[in-house]
Amino acid sequence: MPRFAQLVMGPAGSGKSTYCSTMVQHSESLNRSVQVVNLDPAAEHFDYPVMADIRELIQVDDVMEDPSLRFGPNGGLVFCMEYFANNFDWLEESLGHVEDDYILFDCPGQIELYTHLPVMRQLVEQLQQWEFRVCGVFLVDSQFMVESFKFISGVMAALSAMVSLEIPQVNIMTKMDLLSPKAKKEIEKYLDPDMYSMMDDNSDNIRSTKFKKLTKAICELIDDYSMVRFLPFDRSDEEGVNIVLQHIDFSIQYGEDLEFKEPKVKMHKHLLKHSKMSCLVIAMHLAV
Structure with missing residues (x-):
């Protein structure tokens, strides 16, 4: 039986831990079992239980305090992730092997991990060897994306992760619940941009x-x-959260052996268009 995984990525402060927490709560309401693995060695706290925590293996603070290394925060995090890549057996032991696993990997926010360092690519390849179907979930803060130049920067960051990892990827604008009604209306043009x-x-x-x-x-x-489109994510909107989960499930073919049920939710126009585009992009990935 295949296992399923989301790599939850994005810049620092984009809402990765909040996304994981929301998805865990939403999945519980659907009677689905979803586990979370923390892969951020600099994480301070999160409000959900984790099945594995990289800080049990190595922590950024310990690396920075080592007088023989003399790393700063970024160098310390890179060191931790490279150490992690050399100790995937720790992750394998922590995950165990349960049929129909569905795991969210809460990843660090440093962009260099997805551009010119091989760590995340190595993780993807290792998960695939363990029979995981992996989807990248790239988050950007909607409050950051309301200007064109900032939007293009966010698009390029999402694209760099997509090219580096070569897995199906769903891009999400988070913190939509923090936008004013006027800002929400303005940001719709960035969800499916011309x-x-x-x-x-x-x-x-x-x-x-x-x-x-x-x-x-x-x-x-x-x-x-x-190449890049975005879905809105409002943690207070159950319907919107469910639509995001449906896109991700489709990309990794989760539940393909279950009886198909017509979704009860009605997609907004831009979400329906994104859904069609997602089918095309995912089909291209599966055909490679």
């Missing part, structure tokens, strides 16, 4: 010809290949 119009809106703010060409190339790449 990159060409976004580029035109900001062309006057770019003085350098080189940067204007670079921005145009990035926008065209994202738009032409429909």
